[in-house]
Structures are given as structure tokens and as C-alpha cells.
Amino acid sequence: MTARQVPSSRKTLTGSQSSPRKGREGVVTGHLFKMTRERAGLTQQGLAEALEVDTTTVQGWESGRRPLTALPMARFRALGRDLLRRGADPSLLALFDVALDADAVLSHALRDDPARDLVGHPLAGWVFTRTATHMIVWALNGVTPAALPVSPSNTSRRRGPVPTGSLLGASDRRQFFGHLRRYAEEADRAGEGGALLRRQALYLCSYDAEPGTHEWIAHMRARQPATPRPGAWTWADARSLATSLTRYGDRDALHAFIERSMADDAGELANLNYWAYWLGLDQLPRGDDSFMGRHAGWDAGALLRNLVDRLHPELGCIDLNVHSVWALLTARPGVLSTDPRIVCDLRERVSHLLDSDTVSSQSRRELDAVHYGLRLTSL
Template structure:
């Protein structure tokens, strides 16, 4: 094995003009790289030898001091190939790639001179796997793929962070920029940017977050059906996140009551969990033709959300019911159908289910019985 390749020194992350600081980058991808190393049972020194870099480089990558987002493309591809050869799981490699994207978005959203018109947040419709990783250092909630990891082969020595961390001032700066972006993004061309900035701003735990979001969404005056539908959905989801279920119930009873609304709901969910390829606008949501996605991943995702403690349980119930109307073949014997069948009695015995939700659960149970007869 050749001599370790040492990364070139990079400019200090606190260097800048005057008293301003450059935003940190690489904190999420660095932490995921650490998880990959720990899953391999390697020390930083052993991992450095396998990746043909110095131990200091590994330490810098993992801490974000030497951001992985600054690594040249060729070196990053070579590093990824070595990670594959070392046996890194596909799930962790996928998370690593999304973490690099999240770091780029975070760095752009942490800068004090962030341009709203140049923000990358409006360049594509984000899916769950990216949103979860982007939100990780903001909310402290690890993504699903991370929660499912087994314990590392080697126990950690000494105190260690439980996830990628931003300072209090960085978190406040991020949320301030999300609010400014949402307030300044106007017009049809910036609707996606505004919608996604509002979603991220909703992760803020400040006391005024709910009232600020409600005010911003009252200001929205969409002129087309899809923008109005998406705005209604955003209001309902944000309200439910903050404990108000009335808006969500109204959204289900009105915006999902016709064929167009039902199709939009399923298209939205299918895209969110990755059954559709990346899109650069919301237009695909309004496609009322027969869906081009299979629905298997979607049914599994929605079934996992059938819990009385889930904040969007009524929407999950309705979406399962609606999905089975257009994809009854999804109820073939299998793991997901078993999960549905096993959860239905518990859900039906719960006092917190709406009358509509209870009626739809009964319909789902009847459909399962027919499929298994």
C-alpha cells in the first residue's frame, strides 16, 4: 500500500472579511463517515490506512473541520469506491451521499449573505431521505436509516456527540434565513422555494413559530389549483405538527374529497418516499392519469404510520384507504399486509380515531379479508 495521501490545508472555517464567519460545512457527511468507520470496527488510524489518507484527514473529515464537500470530485469517487470495497452497507452509502447534499444546502442556508434568488432549496422537490438528513442537526432526530443501524462493532471511547451538531447561533441563523427566504420568495416561479423554506422553518422550536407560519400561509394567495392544494396541505401538516388536528381533518374532508385531490395526495406521498424520480417542480403532483409507481413502498410507509401516537395518523389512514382503491393488488399476502392486519384491531380500539378514520379502517380490514379469502 502506498504512502498516505495528505489533503491540502484548507482555509480556517472562521476566516472571513471583518468580523464575519464563514458558515461551517461538512458536519453531517462527516458524522455519517464516522458511523461507517464505526460499523467497520476501525479506529481513525486503521480507517485512514484503508482509505489511503492520513489519520488527521479522517479526523478533519469526521469533525467537519476539513469538509468533505470541499474534496475534489475524483478523490470523493475514489473514496466511495474504497468504502464499497470495505463492505459499507448500501443503506449507509446512500445516507452518506444524501448527507453531502444536506451539507451543501446547510452551508448555503447558514451564510449571512445568502441570496434568496440563488438558493438551492428551490432547485428540486426534496424527498424524505434528504429532508430527514437535512433536519438532523436542526431537530436532533436521526433519520430512519440511522435509527435502524446495529450497534457499532467497537464501543466508543469517552464522550461523543449523538449526531451532527450545529451551534446555537448557527441554528438561529439557519431559521432566520428560512424565515427571510419564505418572506421574500414571491410569485409562481418561487413557490417551491417558499414552500420548502416554510417547511424547514417549521422545525424551529421557538414559541412564535406556529403563529409566524400561520401568518405566512394566510398571506399566500395561489391562483392555480395545484398551488392552492399544496398551500392547504402545508397549513394542515404544520398545524398537526403543533398539535392542532382540525386543519388536517378539514384538509382530508375537502381537498382530498374528489378524484383530483386524491390523486395529488398519492402522487405527493409516492414522491416523498422515493417511488418517483427527482423532479424540479411540483407539476407532477397534479397528474391525474393512472399512477406510474407500484405503491409497494408507499403502502409499507403508510402502514408504519398507523399508530395512534403518530401526528398525521388520520391522513395516513385515509391515504392507505385511498391507495387500496386504485391498487387493490397490493393486499397480496406479504409482510406489509400482515402489518396492516395486526395493527387494525389496536387502531379500532383507540379512542382518538375520527369517525371517518374508523370507517376507513373497517373498509381496509374488509378488503384484507377478501384478499386473503
């Protein structure tokens, strides 16, 4: 639990705010804090007594009325150490940095912002990972991020209805997505200077279930080159847009991207680099998308394990996942010898996909090639 601090207006010494938008700053961090406390077997009153604060302070941290994002750095870090000493799960504490980043995006969008500062927007400053993205989405659709460890069976829970996540209200969600649309359009007009903001805002907008979102994303895609090349800022943008459209059952853009923009070594390298960063295997922070075109030192075995886990026929991006596994094994054929369990799991998943009718003809050819390689491995 470190201390990447989130800008917050009108702070007070108690960490509360005088803003009428109380309860919407720090909602993700607050719920993660609540989850951490509960799984450590601590009550609000017990923790408050141990920390020598009022119970209402702990309640405020968890609800967002007194957002943790407004605490001074030293206090925030001390709070994390206190929780660790009292039995908190270290894997939950390690996620607080990411939760703070998620809250930075959410609070920025839910705060009146007529200036349209493209450079200062939280989505313009660094490339988000899957965990950071899922933390944001947690507040939009209530789906628990994959990075959160499963709750122990002995975790105590309050009686009565209890929120299971950091879900925002309907009006806040509408405001959030409206904010992202405005910024994506402004960033689009800025060209390369707004590339990262445009890409990440568009991707988050794909979680908006409102009518018309699919058409709007497709329109934004039409403004980009038909065949973006690796190394150009439009390449990562096209990849994100293609995967976004699969949420609406539209796979044509993804098939076109795989065929046109991943048809050479540069495209395959960029895709694998993106996967490694997205999945947290490349842990260096990235300020823009240019790293995708350079050779990186990620662990091929770890990347393969993560990609194999994504070979589910019901996933909208299944064709990209199949192609990525095929490309990784083509580039690093020796990776299969690093873990026999991967070979068994991959063989089972490939056979299942070949028996289904959910993949494209190109994916089927690639699965056949992977299946043949697995047979050679077992000889």
C-alpha cells in the first residue's frame, strides 16, 4: 500500500471535503479498504479504536464521505502498515495504488471541468493496465476485478443488504461516460498529441451499455487509417477500438486488424508487448504507447500461461487470443518446455475450440498449427 496521491479539491485536515460531490471521490479505494478490513476480521469499531479515531472516520473512509484519496501521504502509508500488522491480506494492500489511479479517473470525470485540459487528464499521463482498467470498471458495472483474491470462506459479513462493490449511481455513470466521449472527441482533434487519451477513453466507453454507444465507437474508428502500422500511434488505437467493438458482437474490425496490422514481425511484437504490459508482466510504467514497438524483457512462459487462460470460446476477443498464442509459440517455440502443465492445459483448450464453431477460419488454421506443434512436443 503505497501512496500515489490523487488530486482532490477543498481538502480538510480530517480528510473530508466541503464539495457537494461527497461520496464520489475515492469510491474504489474506500470499498477496497472495507474489503481489506472485513477479510482481516476487523470491525469498524475495533479498527477505529486501534487507530484512535472515531468510528465515523472509518465509515467515512469506506463510503467515500471522507475519501482516503485526500489523506496525506505519510498518513496513508501508516494506515497500510497498521492494516498489515493486524492481519490484512498483502495482496489486497498491493492494489491500493491501482485503486487510487482508478479514483483519479472517476473523480476527474465526475467533477465539473469546462477547461478540457487534455494534457492534465489522468488518462493522458500513463498507459493503464488491465487491473487499473478493471478497477475503474468496478465502479461502472459492479464486476469484481480479476486481480482481487477470492474472499476466504470464513470472512464475516454484516446482516442485511450490503453493497458488493463500488458501483456508482446511474446519473454518475451517465456523467462519466459523457465526460469520456467529450474528451475522446477533443483528443481526436488533437491528433497524435491526444492519442493516449483518445484510445483509453474510447476503450472505457465500450463498457457503456446505453443505445448508440456502438455506433459512436464505430464512427470514431472510421476516422482512423484503414491499415495502421506498428510504430505509428494509430496502431494501438486501432487495436483497442477493434477489441472494444467485440463487446457489441462486432468482430469484423478485429478480424481486419489481425489480417492487416499484425501480418509481419513488427505487428506481432507490438501485440505481444501490449499483452505483457496489459497483464502486468511488464511492470515498468509507460507514459505512451511507443514501448510496444521495442523488444522488452517479459517472461514468455508467464505470458503464455496468461494467454492460455483466455482461450474461452465465449470471449469476444477469442480470435485475437488464439492468434496471440499462435504468434508467441511461433516466436518462442521453446516456451512449451518450461512447464508441462501449460502443454496439458493448452492441448485441452485447443481441442475444445476446434470442436466448436466460435472461431474464424484463420483462427482454426492457427489452432491446427498449435495442435500439431503440441503433438510434436509430446513425442
